[in-house]
Amino acid sequence: MVQPPVIAVVGPTGSGKSDLAVNLALELDGEVINADAMQFYRGMDIGTAKITPAERKGVPHHLLDILDVTEEASVSDFQQQARSIVSDIHARGKRAILAGGSGLYVRAALDVLEFPGTDPVLRQRLEAEFDEAGQDALLARLREVDPVSAGRVSDARRIIRALEVHELTGRPFSSFMPQREYFQPAVQIGLSVDRDVLRERLAQRVHNMVDQGLLGEVLRLDTAGLRGGKTAPRALGYAQFLKVLDGGSTVAEAAEDTIVATRQFARRQLTWFRADPRIAWLDWQAPDLAARAVALSR
CATH class of the missing domain: 1.10.20.140 (Histone, subunit A)
Structure with missing residues (x-):
């Protein structure tokens, strides 16, 4: 039986990838695989804008909350896990939908990519x-x-x-380094953003995170060993708010630093994904976004 292509929803942070992936899954009888490296971590919810159980609308989500903050994220491990989950989803007659803005992780799941070992x-x-x-x-x-x-x-x-x-x-x-050659059939859907609107949206999102209790989340994770991790403490927001706990920054300063860093990260993501000619770009604010994405996915 010919397997359907893997669907990947990509684009900069704050562009609505998680919501579109859920809508695609509801329309296509699919399941979502997380490809945001910082959403692997248990307890890193507010600062990563992790999709909540209610927002998942009953759609199964994979590779969320799989690591403690003291553990190191591995692209190689992710590649093996993601491909195994894709095979399982397809074997059950459903559609596999990858969603996330960690560019190398997306490439690792989709492309022919060899990882050398470690010693x-x-x-x-x-x-x-x-x-x-x-x-x-x-x-x-x-x-x-x-x-x-x-x-x-x-x-x-x-x-x-x-x-x-x-x-x-x-x-x-x-x-x-990866070549642009799919490991198995795939469709990539990119969310094309208005950069000025995104800049303001990212700023508001950080302020919302602060209001939702980001500092308290960082404090809890610090107690759980956040600083001892190799990957998690570098996450946007967490690095900045650890300085608040140390007395080296105010909440307002940490929020502004996080906004600046998040905007810079979004620019790097756009540069990364724009370099891939295989991505089909859709307007992130189009009223018929979900319908157009479904059409591409079929």
């Missing part, structure tokens, strides 16, 4: 070398073996990862 001992050695020699020294070493990656990375974690992959495989990390 904790090697990683620890490289981290120690980084601490001793500094970022410039390790970045210079990366330029010698993988100039492409060296031109793309700018933080410690990515520099160390690129060096680790080269030592493990003998191949430059850049050689593992």
Whole structure:
């Protein structure tokens, strides 16, 4: 039996991906798979604008609330989990709908993409070398073996990862970058936004998060070990509001910093997704958005 294409709803944060995915699922007898890396985390609800049980309207959602804040999100693990869930959904005669703005995670689920392994001992050695020699020294070493990656990375974690992959495989990390080739049939629907409207919407969304109790959520997660995680404490809003707990920022300052960071993130998301010619773009505020998305998905 020919399997239907996976549907992916993509676009910048705040553009309505979750709502459209639910509407598609209701129309097409589908189930939704989360592809927002920060929504993997239990308890990170307000700050990630995680879709609530009521907003899911009875549609099954997968890969929400699967990690503690102390655990590290893994694109490789996500790829295996997402593809297994897609197969299960399709085997039951339903439609699989991927929804999220974490670009690499979307690519990992949809595209032919190989992930090199890891070596904790090697990683620890490289981290120690980084601490001793500094970022410039390790970045210079990366330029010698993988100039492409060296031109793309700018933080410690990515520099160390690129060096680790080269030592493990003998191949430059850049050689593992995804090609635009679907792993299985897929349809990508992008939500095209009015940037000025989105800017204001994102600001209002952050203020709403504050009103809903974002600071209290961050405090609870801090008690649960948020700072000890490698991925979760860098999330938009959480990093800024941890500073409030430390006395280094006011709530108003943290909210403004979060707005700025969220707008910057939305621009990066748009740049990422606009580079993929396979995405069919629909106006995020079109009155017939759901109907047009359904037509593309059929």
